[in-house]
Amino acid sequence: MIDFTQPTPVLLSEERQITETRRELVLNMGPQHPSTHGVLRVRLTLEGETVVACDPVIGYLHRGVEKLGESHRYAQFVPWTDRTDYVAAPSNNLGYVLAVEKLCGIEAPERAQYWRMIMAELARIASHLVWLGTHALDIGALSVSLYTFRDRELILDIFEKFCGARLTTNMMEIGGFSRKIPPELPEMVRDFCRYFPKAIREYEDLLTENPIWLARTKGVGIVEPEVAINYSLTGACLRGSGVNYDVRKAMPYLLYDRIDFEVPLGTHGDVYDRYLVRVEEMRQSIRIIEQCLDQVPTDGPLMAYESNYVIPPHETVMTTAEDMQRHFIWVIKGFSPPKGEVYQAIEHSKGELGYYIVSDGSPIPYRLRIRSPDFVNLQSLPYMAQGAMLADVVALIGTIDIVLGSVDR
């Protein structure tokens, strides 16, 4: 029984006296530290430069997003999903929107599904670019971060063209897209697809065969496949260890079963393999986007307007009484999905992002749970950091690819 009147005891690594003259040093890394990717706090016990124990302490960015979801109407929660993993906002939108659609039993039109895939893959690339830049910066390669952020701008420009926002896009809506696709958008995405492989080569020139980069990443933070599964790692952290699990292949959502792409796998499960996997994932994302652009219908509806759960189209709201009333109810009261519970997983740039929604038939969810991939992946940090050097810890934090907004929620 926990006594909530007392402050919670925090278990921390101790400064042990090893011999008369030797003592372990406890180093508090973060929450204000340049390379803990936000406000992660890591309590390290060091002997010399070797890490004896490592406790990640999270919660410095906790905003109660799940609880907010339980007090907002379904459509109102979409902007909040932007703010969990803010470097890949469209992917978060997608996970939530798909979960609600599954709950209501509606499906977005084909054209919207293709555009959702394009946006989600662009978000994956943007997220991987942020990861690559900061990861390289942590290990000391300064310039890569500037190059990746330069190319990320192009993706943000595409987002801005589509929805007006760059970071917290609030792009996906329940039922599809109510915005029109700007006519120049497909060409913008195509231009990016033509340009980007060259940029990947540029990063790889700087890192992939660089002896210092190899020395810093090879054999560091090894996670064996069984251990990775036991820690329920997902995403590149799992695939770097050679376990073939990608939600896009295992449980296809949207139209990923129509697309031809490969899932890159690592062999050793070290930092270097995870780096290679993510770089290859960016290439595969480009492949997916190109195929989507080829297959996407140029004309057709973007929103499943036939469903009662979806906001009525703007034009008919202004002209027909029935739609105006429906719109009024939708906005003031929200829509009430059927009773039931639903779990929808998508392959986020960091791993399996799942939204679990329990509906009691009212316009707000009874329970909303976000399975954020980096929260789960972060628990492997103490395992990886055992016996590592102090300098490896920043490489390990980087390789897990965390965004504290998503870890703490």
Added chain:
Amino acid sequence: MDWEALIISYLFGFVLLNVLLLLMAYMTWFERRLVAFFQDRIGPNRTGPFGLLQPIADAVKLISKEDIVPANADRLIFLVAPLLSFVLAPLGALVVPFGESITLFGRQINLYVIDINVAALYFLAVGSMGVYGIILGGYASGNRYSLLGALRSTAQVISYELVLGLSLVGIFILTGSLSLVEILRAQQRTLVLGGLELPNWFILSQPLAFVLFLIAAVAETNRAPFDLPEAETELIAGYFTEYSGFRFSFYFLAEYINMIVVSLIAATLFLGGIDGPFADGIWWLAAKAFIFLFFYVWLRATLPRFRYDQLMGLAWKVLLPLALINIGMTGLVRLWGIGAL
């Protein structure tokens, strides 16, 4: 004692110190601009034409900042340590020959502050003294990051000092002197190699030593990829985490002056110093030193950082044996008197 010569030396040293400080200020500007170009940015360009007044603005800003002493710092050592680093940094430049001598107002003026017969050793000694500022500053800060930075620096400087010194032994064997003026004179001869008339620069007869010296010099000045003592992403700023205001900038000054001094010494020892085509002169020395400074910045913009154990492994397992092999080879060549070496 020749008082006149002494006063002239003092004056020359004074001028040299000020030139170094000015160069250092513009080295920061140069580095920032150059790294910016490497990284597809523009760099400081708002303060004055091309941002040329930026170093002055930075200095004004740093002077006007509060000088904070942490509560659990060792106060006296904390205050003195940056000065120690800063004072020792330019001393190495005193033995750099900027030419032989010129006649000014009917007086013979040597273009070096002092010509001592152990100049190379003196440079190494002053270089290793500078690390005291880092160790004491890191220790006195009362901060664990600073302490780790100071420890790293100690180990690093001891290891690389050895390589730095040993890489020069080949040159000492060839010239038979430790004086930089003598070494400079030795390089003004011509070296005939396979019918080609080349300048007798030691980069040609001691290429391995040159590479070793270059690597060790980067490590010695705590610059990327050997910037472990101040590894920003691991130790925040390492030994100067707790420093602020002008005391912080003393460390900064020391680092950049060290870079310039090492570049001057490297240009003198390996690239023939003031020796060059058309007309010998200080401009050749400046150009050669500039190449090294460019190289420093280039490294920083390109390479990731070594890990502590890899850094030590590189020094003791790779560089040190190579330096010893180089000494042995040079000795044998000298013994058998091959070529014009």
